Amino acid sequence: MNRPVHLCIRDDLRLRITAGEWGTGKRLPSETDLAAWYGVARMTIRQAIGALAAEGILVRRQGLGTFAAEPLLPRRAGHLQSYTEEMRGQSRDVQTSLVKAATGQPPAAARAALGLGEHAVAIFVRRLRVVDGVPTMVQNSWLPYARFAGLEANPFLDGSLYAMLEGPYGVRITRAQQQLSARAVGEADAALLGLQARDPVLRVSRTTYDSAGLVVEFAIGIMRPGIIIESAIERAPDPAAGR
Secondary structure, eight states: OOOOHHHHHHHHHHHHHHTTSSOTTOBOOOHHHHHHHHTSOHHHHHHHHHHHHHTTSEEEETTTEEEEOOOOEEEETTOOOOHHHHHHTTTOOEEEEEEEEEEEOOOHHHHHHHTOOTTOOEEEEEEEEEETTEEEEEEEEEEEHHHHTTGGGOTTTTSOHHHHHHTTTOOOEEEEEEEEEEEEOOHHHHHHHTOOTTOEEEEEEEEEEETTSOEEEEEEEEEOSOEEEEOOOOOOOOGGGGO
8 A cells, every 4th residue: 555645745844854965943934835846735744743843853944934842841840940950051041021920810731730719810910931042931920919929010921930039039949740632733822832723732731839838839831842851750669669
């Protein structure tokens, strides 16, 4: 049985990218040019590019074109620190821009995580993380208003939220629980990340606690493809081994 044409083109493009024909961050020819090159319809090229984007090999930036992906950014799943600290620890340039800061009714997931009543309000902070010039993550954070009233007006919200909480607010963050899932990106996040709507992204939801066991923040991060989550897993000792 013959393989679908778009898979053959996908494999050929992957090989060319791996061989360095299009270096990191370089723009590929347009879909029209690639279609003429391979002698196929644009839809076939779009399928091949979509498959490579799902693998994190290509990145589609709305209005700009398709690019060879940047080197993968490793993140350590078992190491609790702010995104800014983590990326700068890898000698990467990190810029954070504040998209929105306001108070209001949180969504159900945030309300449940923060332990808020039905009519309680929360502080909402939406920020865009740019690593080495590439929009990498949209982070949405909700914090209990009763504890952090006025935080939404802080002029330093475009920096490390953890550093702010541990400084002026005297909060000592000690642990977090997080869940990771693959999703299709929505239009608003796609626009900020330079992706196309429904491109694959990594969704990270995290609930952060302080030294007293109180919930400090519920956050949802939407991350572009090209992120590696590192974790160390140890096998529990066999009870029978010591007998």
